[in-house]
Amino acid sequence: MIRKELVNFLNSLKKVKKQKILVLPDGYLPDIDEGEEFFIYPDFDIFPFENLDISPNIKANRMKTLYALLMKMDATVLTTFSSLIKYTLPKKEFVIKKIKVGDTFDLEYNVPYHLGYNLTEEVTSPGEYSKRGFVRDFFIPIYEQPVRVELWDDVIERISFFDTYSQRSIENLKEIEIIPGSEIMKFDHNLEIYEERLKKYTNETSEEEVLTLDQFNTLPGIFYKDKNTILSYLNEDRDIYLINKEEIINSYREKEKENYEMCDNEQKRKIYKMFSGHNLEILNKIKYDEVKLTLEKIYFIKPKKEDKRLEYIPLLDWEDLNEGDLVVHEDYGIGIYHGVNKVETTLGLREFVTLEYSDNSRVYVPVGRLDKLSKYIGDPESVKISSLNSKSWKNTKQKVKEEIKQKIEELQKIYALRENQRGIQLFGDSELEEKFKETFPYVETPDQEKSINDVMRDLESAKPMDRLLSGDSGFGKTEVAMRAAFRTVVSNYQVLLLAPTTILAKQHYENFK
Numbered sequence: 001m002i003r004k005e006l007v008n009f010l011n012s013l014k015k016v017k018k019q020k021i022l023v024l025p026d027g028y029l030p031d032i033d034e035g036e037e038f039f040i041y042p043d044f045d046i047f048p049f050e051n052l053d054i055s056p057n058i059k060a061n062r063m064k065t066l067y068a069l070l071m072k073m074d075a076t077v078l079t080t081f082s083s084l085i086k087y088t089l090p091k092k093e094f095v096i097k098k099i100k101v102g103d104t105f106d107l108e109y110n111v112p113y114h115l116g117y118n119l120t121e122e123v124t125s126p127g128e129y130s131k132r133g134f135v136r137d138f139f140i141p142i143y144e145q146p147v148r149v150e151l152w153d154d155v156i157e158r159i160s161f162f163d164t165y166s167q168r169s170i171e172n173l174k175e176i177e178i179i180p181g182s183e184i185m186k187f188d189h190n191l192e193i194y195e196e197r198l199k200k201y202t203n204e205t206s207e208e209e210v211l212t213l214d215q216f217n218t219l220p221g222i223f224y225k226d227k228n229t230i231l232s233y234l235n236e237d238r239d240i241y242l243i244n245k246e247e248i249i250n251s252y253r254e255k256e257k258e259n260y261e262m263c264d265n266e267q268k269r270k271i272y273k274m275f276s277g278h279n280l281e282i283l284n285k286i287k288y289d290e291v292k293l294t295l296e297k298i299y300f301i302k303p304k305k306e307d308k309r310l311e312y313i314p315l316l317d318w319e320d321l322n323e324g325d326l327v328v329h330e331d332y333g334i335g336i337y338h339g340v341n342k343v344e345t346t347l348g349l350r351e352f353v354t355l356e357y358s359d360n361s362r363v364y365v366p367v368g369r370l371d372k373l374s375k376y377i378g379d380p381e382s383v384k385i386s387s388l389n390s391k392s393w394k395n396t397k398q399k400v401k402e403e404i405k406q407k408i409e410e411l412q413k414i415y416a417l418r419e420n421q422r423g424i425q426l427f428g429d430s431e432l433e434e435k436f437k438e439t440f441p442y443v444e445t446p447d448q449e450k451s452i453n454d455v456m457r458d459l460e461s462a463k464p465m466d467r468l469l470s471g472d473s474g475f476g477k478t479e480v481a482m483r484a485a486f487r488t489v490v491s492n493y494q495v496l497l498l499a500p501t502t503i504l505a506k507q508h509y510e511n512f513k
Contacts, residue, residue: 006243010038013076019069019238021077021230023084038076039065041230043083044218045350045366053331054217055368059182060126063141066094067179069233079230087221089183090228100175103156105136105149112138117181121401124164127181137162140178147176183220190223197222326376326383329355332363333386333393334376340367358387423464428456428487436486440479448476455484478511485512 013020014037029042041062045055066089068075095115099105112129113119120128123137123146130137134153139146145161148169159176160169184190194216216222234240321327325337335355343352343364352364353373365373376383386393444452451469458465471477485495497512499505 009243010076010078013239016239017074019073019075019077019235020241021079021084021234021238022241022243024078024080024243026080026082029078029080038078039068041065041077041079041083043080043086045368046218053369054182055366056125056127057368060141062088062183063127063180066230066233067096067142069230070094070096073235077230084231085229087219087224087227087229089180089185089220090224090226091232092226093185093224095178095180095185097178098175099149099156099159099178101156101159104154105151105156107134107151107154111178112136112181114185114187115178115180116184116186122167129181138178139164139181140176141181142177142179145170147173182217184217184223193225194223321375326380327355328374328376329363329365330372332357332388333396334383335363335386338362356385358385359389361388363388418464418466421464422462424493425462426459426487426491426493428459429490432490433483433486437483442476444479445476447471448480451480452483455480456487459484459487478508482512 010022026043029040039061042058045058046053065075065077065079069077070091097111097115117127117129117138120130123130123139126139126141128139128146134151136149136151137146138149143161146164148158148160148162149156150158150160158169159173161171161173162169221227321337323337323339326334327337328334332355335357338354338356340351341354341364342349344350351367353367353370355363355365357363455467455469458467469477469480481497485497488495497505497508499508
């Protein structure tokens with residue numbers, strides 16, 4: 001494996017206080033944890049003109065790297081030859097917008113859209129944004145968590161990070177930087193350039209076709225006059241290393257046989273050659289003098305941060321899928337599953353899920369985007385396979401969105417009425433409740449304890465109670481209900497318990513009695 005050798009080599013460059021870019025062979029960017037020390041600039045994971053989204057992590061890494069080259073004088077970048085020569089967002093059009101609490105924010109001017117963010121109902125991935133009334137959510141590529149901006153009229157009242165799973169704010173911020181969400185800006189002048197260039201290659205181009213940007217997401221250069229690659233972001237004082245995979249492996253392994261460890265200790269060694277344009281030369285030799293350092297200084301791999309988020313439960317269980325099963329893709333509709341195929345790409349050999357649509361059309365979905373797939377659960381006999389050339393699926397989604405929006409508005413009205421109503425406050429009797437607690441044979445679990453405390457706070461609140469308690473059978477929900485019922489009774493109010501079946505109602509009656 002090249003991972004250890006490459007990490008050692010990266011470590012040897014830490015003292016070089018200038019921008020550095022390491023170019024690896026196509027299809028080979030090792031899985032190394034990023035940190036403050038270096039940034040990864042990967043190639044796109046889809047082919048040009050495919051009706052598929054680029055992986056959010058790849059988009060985020062590319063934007064994060066371009067931002068780092070603008071802000072850090074000693075940034076170290078890992079990339080591949082294909083990524084190196086592809087056009088990207090020009091340096092002079094890389095917008096960095098700083099906003100802080102108290103600033104004015106123009107709700108009418110769609111900042112995230114123009115900066116290349118995709119509008120979604122709920123923000124979960126880098127490069128997405130959503131809008132709800134006076135709330136704007138962004139997943140800015142340079143941050144590990146999405147950002148929520150809350151406004152009072154046109155003034156920013158609060159900025160916070162929020163959790164993608166619970167969608168709740170978790171940390172307040174004073175200010176943030178908003179950078180582009182992708183390499184495709186959507187300002188008027190960008191769309192005009194795009195339209196002009198597209199018309200050169202087609203005689204009849206409708207407005208709808210011109211503004212369909214998804215097929216060009218791997219060709220950002222078509223939107224700009226200036227032709228910039230990642231090299232355009234580098235300072236004049238920079239080092240560029242062309243890494244031959246076999247050479248670096250052999251070099252390090254030979255040294256390891258002699259009981260040497262590789263690190264940066266003397267300035268006299270140089271392993272780079274500068275190049276301009278695309279006249280690239282491979283470095284054939286890497287030579288180091290003997291050095292002695294502690295292991296702590298040789299290995300700098302940063303441990304991964306513990307992920308405290310809830311476990312993601314996929315909508316699709318692949319063990320239940322068979323050839324010919326019906327599946328639903330979020331963007332393309334109902335199709336037929338035809339297994340997983342391996343395809344050689346610039347990122348190496350990759351796996352794609354094959355879906356068939358009407359007119360024998362096929363879509364190849366990268367396994368990294370399976371979050372957009374779910375199994376079809378309707379009647380297979382009456383289902384109609386979606387067409388890639390029709391707007392029927394898009395219209396169906398729009399209709400469902402409108403129905404959901406209507407339901408949400410109804411719920412908002414209900415909750416607004418609830419907020420304005422005053423409920424009964426039940427404070428109970430702490431001494432009696434403690435004695436009642438001691439009559440239960442089991443010690444409460446942490447989840448039970450938390451649920452009981454939450455319910456008691458609800459009962460003490462002046463707002464009408466609105467809580468759903470869920471849990472598997474035997475996990476102690478009945479005790480929580482009993483504790484709430486006891487609080488209600490000692491506060492001189494009655495309790496009504498509803499159950500879905502006669503048997504369950506009788507069981508609860510016996511337990512409560």
